[in-house]
Amino acid sequence: MKSFLYFIGVLIVIFVIFQFIPSYEKANPTFDKTKEIKISKDLKSIFKKSCYDCHSFETNWPWYADVAPMKWVVRRDVVEGRKALNFSIWDSYPNAKKEELKKKIFRSINLAMPLPQYLWLHPDAKLSSDDKKKVQNWASNGKGYIKMEVR
Template structure:
């Protein structure tokens, strides 16, 4: 039994050295803010509820340093950026933007985003109906 526990402990320690790449960049020339005026109230909502997974500027919580949680978070952020990356907005063509805007509207209307798993650890991302509507109204101006 002691050998099993020691083995588990060794594995836990070893996996701490397997680190995913962090999603931290400087402001991109393709950032949405370079071509779209973002009202301050919308910007606050985006920062609190969207940008960690949908931009190149993730604010990592303390638990992101612990494997295997770090792996899950890295995968989650990469997946979010595949669907929408505000830091690469101007790199999208018009068809891509139209599709993304449609998707934004859908997930806001259904309250699918932010994900419940994200809200658990980020209370500021628990949007009110008014905040959902603010984002939805803003998204419609992107068309």
């Protein structure tokens, strides 16, 4: 019993020390709203529900984004998500980049996004098949499909 309590004490000390290890800054920078993506209200609500936490400057930071080790994961995912695609600055992207991003959105909406670990804590972000079709229709400029290059 004594060794178990010692073990628990060591874990608590390690947990407390982890809280002082820095991570990415948790921030929502101000941005020019005129650069934000311009889409229908229906599509925007889908994106806000399932994408904006990682792919915009409008992240809703959960409480666990301040607690190690989760803070490292959450903050990294947001930083990397914003680098890959940021709906808050969509209109500042060149048209060629927008089209490339749309292709990536089209592909990833069925396979990888939202991330499974995000859905564990945000089950309401799961996209319905109807939501996926709407996003893919937008991403394909109304065609419903995208011609993919095979490399």
